[in-house]
Amino acid sequence: MTAKIEIAPNSDRELVLARIIDAPRASVYRCWTEPELIKQWFTPKPWSTVRAEMDVRPGGSTLVVMADPDGKEYPNPGLFLEVVPNEKLVFTDAYIKAWEPSGRPFMTVVLTFEDADEGKTRYIARVKHWTVEALKEHEAMGFHEGWGICADQLEEVAKRI
């Protein structure tokens, strides 16, 4: 299980998930950027991740397809805005490819990976929304629980690779 860290959001449109992950940051970064690894941790069970494609560079597209227990698929297209290997990833659903606007700009995710003691990683996800309403919708969808479960699943994968 990951350990929680208390980090305040920078605005009333930002949700934060922060954890100490028991794996080095290069492993955590790999979990976020390699499709075969993403599929192992990205979705809280009994949902699953059935497909992942990612062109990991600024302006590169990403597509993660989740499936519910009945097999119904939910594609999540997006775009990388900033990539600093083993340190930082920024992506958004506001574009589906460079630079085509999506149907609805909902969030921009800023992930940072920092060294913590004992070879662990200080993992911070700042999830920024265009409106307070979008943030509330994301909270109501179970942001904190969902991203928390996924952080634990991510740790399991990062520890063994």
Added chain:
Amino acid sequence: MTAKIEIAPNSDRELVLARIIDAPRASVYRCWTEPELIKQWFTPKPWSTVRAEMDVRPGGSTLVVMADPDGKEYPNPGLFLEVVPNEKLVFTDAYIKAWEPSGRPFMTVVLTFEDADEGKTRYIARVKHWTVEALKEHEAMGFHEGWGICADQLEEVAKRI
């Protein structure tokens, strides 16, 4: 006066302005990236551009402040997404700095500068919106006339620098 080129939009959420500008593309690019030059062409008279700041790199902020004839100021903050010197500029008002969402994501502008005959520049602005409604609003604000006047003003500056 610039010469019009007919270029079709890629979607029903895109407005296009395309012109042959009688100046080399390095000069046209300078007009878009140097604050002192921007102030000379960016606004159709009797409006004016009173201030311009630009950090020309992916993730760099831009701020252009326009003023109406009574001196009332209208700030336009935005962010560069892609920068290829003398070739391409992409910016959006969806962020005010890297990576803080703005109050309203309205448009993303993709500018391309290509060599044309006789040392001229094939100048294409693709202005992409998140919704058809935003495009219609932009058209009703006088997009085609306004950007056309500005392209002529840009040419005047680009020819003499």
